[in-house]
Amino acid sequence: QVQLVQSGAEVKKPGASVKVSCKASGYTFVGYYLHWVRKAPGQGLEWMGRIGPNNGDTASAQKFQGRVLMTTEKSSDTAYMDLSRLRSDDTAVYYCARAYGSGNFLGAFDIWGQGTLVTVSS
């Protein structure tokens, strides 16, 4: 079936980097944009950015620019989100999500990964 499977939980120290993977299966990987969304404890959902697996097109929220790197590996149908210079307020569950939309509408996140808990603590 169509699914996104993410890598396991991570514990990092402030200043370190984390790389979360998101492996797609059951559909044509290059045919859909992938988005990254996080949820910090006690906070709402926060959109981080997106990547088009076919062309590598990326966009990210301003607060993450310079710290986030989104990539894809077409040979393994896997997307990656690399967040650097971690701070304690980066502690959150990170989700990848497939965008059902296409063309100029890249919303409608119809498939979500199970989430990856990243804990930043000294």
Add this chain to the structure above:
Amino acid sequence: DIVMTQSPLSLPVTPGEPASISCRSSESLLHRNGFNYLDWYLQKPGQSPQLLIYLGSKRASGVPDRFSASGSGTDFTLKISRVEADDVGVYYCMQALQTVFTFGPGTTVEIK
């Protein structure tokens, strides 16, 4: 960035009764193609978010027809015709018009 607001932020509901959540955007979400670039999501406790509505009013696959959405421009509404116990969780609207997407703060729906 477009700022999304929701009201109420907390909504106690009675099973079998209707419920309604409002979402407003700081700029119009109406694309020149006539669609509103607004989605609704529900995050149930302990689960990943799930898509309920996209393009303002289109129900996602598998979503019960007691969920409906309406609105255009800057004002949108999600309605549940008859709330069920399984509908508890946090409901979010999200704009997908600009390059940078933004979510509303969320509305927590709980059973009275």
